[in-house]
Amino acid sequence: MKYYDKLIFELSRPGRKGYELPATDFGHDAFAEMPATLMREKDADLPEVSELDVVRHYTNLSNKNFGVDTGFYPLGSCTMKYNPKINEELAALPAFTQIHPLQDEKSIQGALELYWNLQHALSNIAGLYEFTLNPYAGAHGELTGLMVMRQYHIANGDLKRTKVIVPDSAHGTNPASAMVAGLQVVEVKSKPNGSIDVEDLKPLLDDTVAGIMMTNPNTLGMFETEIMEIAKLVHEAGGLLYYDGANLNPLLGKVRPGDMGFDIMHINLHKTFSTPHGGGGPGSGPVGVVEKLAKFLPNPRVKKNSDGSFTITTDEDSLGSISTFLGNFGVMMKAYAYILTLGKENLKNVGPMATLNANYIKESLKDDYLLPIEGVCKHEFVFDGLKDKSTGVTTLNVAKRLLDYGFHAPTIYFPLLFHESMMIEPTETEALETLDEFIEVMHKVAAEAKENPDLVKDAPVTTLVRKLDETGAAKNPILTYRHLVSEDNK
């Protein structure tokens, strides 16, 4: 592939353009009516290019991408499943794309019905009373959920409940969201098998606890078998249970967070429900709650009237608004399309297939890679680097070498419980042949690490960009186009 690294600004030529605006239909000059204080003094420095320039530029850039449409993407904790094209087709229907949030609600009944139907589909899947679809992504969902938690304690006059218990194996967003929500983070230790240590949890449960954040299966891909006991203890102490939905995929249609005792959860539509993920998504992080918390959910909401019509409402007890209007509507349409395409029966196959695929890779590779926790995992698992540590080949080296073989790297150096973590999640959408090919390459890299460790340490060698100077990038970042140009001119 020819190397392409131009910026759109470099293609710019004065006066070149790919459009022509018609004369105004309204018969007056809007610029003349604009107050001088609102006018720019200089023209915006925008690239001036033709349509062909734009198409070639972005096509060339997109060819440098690696996505789930290009190849296998076993990024743990991210559920990089295939995004079915029917989702895109339905989300592109003009009846949905050409509406505006400020339109009269009588004229957008279909959109509101879709929002309402998706809320209720998620409620059924999660075993929770009510959902808001407004949060923009996972961490935003976490923040919203924790704001609900805080609002609940405030409404009870229980102001001393400010502590949120988070396991040491948690996704980094959990403690971060708790801090942003104005709560304090208390860490609970995990046992050697990765699950929460109930004995370590007990002394933390006093009358200052607002709740606990968990993901089940946990970040090691292991199901928290003591969840019912944990839920009982936390509830008895007056706290709430928050479920981080990042790991919902293996449970889909089989186990419901609501039935495990969780009071609040978020769902990543861009993980579990097959909407595009990464590169800004955009995502969507619906939040579901039990009945007693429903009134605290953010505004605005969609309600169904007795005559079957839908209306947008606000609730006085709500924690307020956390998004403009009703969130990322396009993403909701794709998730809804996915749920209807699979249907109730097929949704139940997602979890078991994701689990089978993960276990197949884990068992096939554990002779070459160090498996710190034995046993059946759920949708993902963690290796602690190569089994043979004598070669000096690290998890980072293996990850880079995988790129040479056309695979995306797994998640590395997370969770923090091990030094050389390598977190692999194949998802249910990969065929046996792809899994076998990945396994073969992983064996090959392990063999290379023994026979020719420098080959692996110098990887990648076949990619457009070789090994990046991460230290240099962190210490001397070049953040602006202008800086880049002046560096060139030196």
Added chain:
Amino acid sequence: MSKILENLRYADSHEWVKLEDGIATVGITDYAQHALGSIVYVDMPEEGDEVTAGEEFGAVESVKAASDLISPVSGTVIEINTALEDSPELVNEDAYGNWIMKVEVSDPAEVEKLLDAEGYAKICEE
């Protein structure tokens, strides 16, 4: 194998201490720099700051992770290693030669409670 020096005391959070005439020199261990990988930034306290044993006094950032620095002693910071401001990679080159802060300790007995080389070696093996 990571280096562990005999004449230093250690915290289980991977800081080392050398106490001389009531002044504690504090840095991170060779094991810690190795685990972190290439260090790109050391967030240090300021001279005159009060530090407390067991509490955070700064952070080390590497290409892999950012980790809090936990003070092994209590007292007043009298000097920081300004060389690390521009060259944080010195910690990777020699973690024991390139200390992070010097503290006038308020309770020298705290140092006695820290691990010796043998005790720290055990932690690193776990």
